[in-house]
Amino acid sequence: MPDAASFVVAVLETEPVVLLRASGDVDASSVEGLTGAFDQTIREHPGHVVLDADAITFIDSTGVTALMTAMRRLHRDRRRLAIACGQGCALEQALRMTGLDHTFDLHPTAAAAMEHMAEAPRLGR
Secondary structure, three states: OOOOEEEEEEEEEEEOOOOEOOOOOOOOHHHHHHHHHHHHHHHHOOOOOEEEEEEEEEOOOOHHHHHHHHHHHHHHOOOOOOEEOOOOOOHHHHHHHHHHHHHOOEOOHHHHHHHHHHOOOOOOO
């Protein structure tokens, strides 16, 4: 696992659902890595997306904003975003403190999120 000051995001799976795994700190100095991963994923893959965020050690408002933006972009294309983060992980705490824990589709594990999203229909009609 990287030290707390670094941030890494990787695409682990692409079919039937894209799985991104992020680790480290997400803040103003590293958020472009998260945004870039979502940009590429949204552009190159037609399915729903799961972010495994269990290894995110810190996330500030720029990171939460990036997640909101990614979710909105996916929704415009009738796609979904699920986030895997166990209770007490940094992202889950940030979402709970901001009241956004009810906005995102949260799952305790990446496996649970992937299973859910593989069966999830597209949004809308």
